[in-house]
Amino acid sequence: MCYFNSPFEAAHQRGDSVALAVMSGTVDFPENTPYSNGMHNLIRSMLEVSALQRPFIDGVLFQIDSLLPAIQNAV
Numbered sequence: 001m002c003y004f005n006s007p008f009e010a011a012h013q014r015g016d017s018v019a020l021a022v023m024s025g026t027v028d029f030p031e032n033t034p035y036s037n038g039m040h041n042l043i044r045s046m047l048e049v050s051a052l053q054r055p056f057i058d059g060v061l062f063q064i065d066s067l068l069p070a071i072q073n074a075v
Contacts, residue, residue: 002035007047025049038067 006012007028011021027047029040042063048054055063 002039002043003030003033007043023049036067036070038063038070042067 008018008021012018025048027044029035033040042060045053045055045063046060
């Protein structure tokens with residue numbers, strides 16, 4: 001949602017298997033991203049292949065709360 005397309009869009013456009021791309025666990029971000037490493041880490045954690053490794057909603061909210069001070073100080 002941050003980049004207006006799926007992190008697996010490139011695989012789809014090449015005709016590669018999207019399922020294999022998802023299962024690889026590899027997520028790349030554009031080089032000139034406006035988002036912090038913290039935001040990238042949050043996204044990666046939510047896209048973790050293993051359901052056991054993905055955060056529950058309280059973990060997601062905790063990560064977001066930890067990102068807010070940096071965002072508020074940037075404005």
